[in-house]
Structures are given as structure tokens and as C-alpha cells.
Amino acid sequence: MNNKLTPKQIFKKSFAILGGVAFFSASIGGVARMLTNSSNADNSQEEQLSPEAQLKQKAEGYELVLAREPENPFVIDNLLSIYVELKDFEKALPLAEKLVALQPENTRYKQNLAVIKRDLAKSPENRSPQQEPQEVVTTEEEK
Secondary structure, eight states, rough: OOOOOOOOHHHHHHHHHHHHHHHHHHHHHHHHHHHHHHHHHHHHHHHHSSSHHHHHHHHHHHHHHHHTTTTTHHHHHHHHHHHHHTTOOHHHHHHHHHHHHHHHHHHHHHHHHHHHHHHHHTTTTTTTTTTTOOOOOOOOOTO
């Protein structure tokens, strides 16, 4: 048995290895460009939207999920936070009530409900321009 490779066999094996490496690197490069271009397109579209429009867009997404999962406290809590940030307390109130009903032991949910009810009770005419509604309590560990 002769284990020695001829120059022709060495050339064939080298060519096959180099071809495989070239194909692999070209594939990885293409995927990387595709991911980079799509994330840039997403970023440029998001940059064009105002902060309020971005919040409304997020709210629409959460509303779609909430339609499929009406008892999901994570979705309800995030949608509630968006409505409070948009100062849309009429939409926030039923969500806060639902969170308290789903998790009555959660004091943060009870506090948020009280704040929203208080802010709804105040009429805009009675609120001075410097007086802002109290912030809804949020914690990262509960999300």
C-alpha cells in the first residue's frame, strides 16, 4: 500500500478544500449583509416616526396579541404602560382593572389603578400646566 499522494491528488484535495472554504465564507458574508441591511431599514423607518407614533405602533402590536391572549398579564401591563405614557387614561383604566382582577396580590397593580382613577377624576381644566399625572409604578423584575 502506497500512502504517498501524487501531486495531482494533492492539487485535487487542495482545490476541493479551498472551494469549500470560499463557498462557506461567501455564504456567511451574504447572510451578514442581508441581516445588516434589514436591521438598517428597520432603524431608518423607526427613526422617521415621532416618539408618540412609535408608542402608538407598539400599542397596536400589543392590542393584536391581547386579542389572542386576553389574560396575559405581561401584554396587559406593557399596553397599560404605553397608554399611560400617551396619557390615554380612558384606555388604561380597564387594563389596570383587569390586572388587579388577575393578580389581586400585586400591590403595584393596585397602586397603578388608584393613580389612573385619580388622574381620570381630575378634569383638564383643574390641572395646572406644571402639574403632571403621577407616574405609574413599573419594575423590571415583574416584566
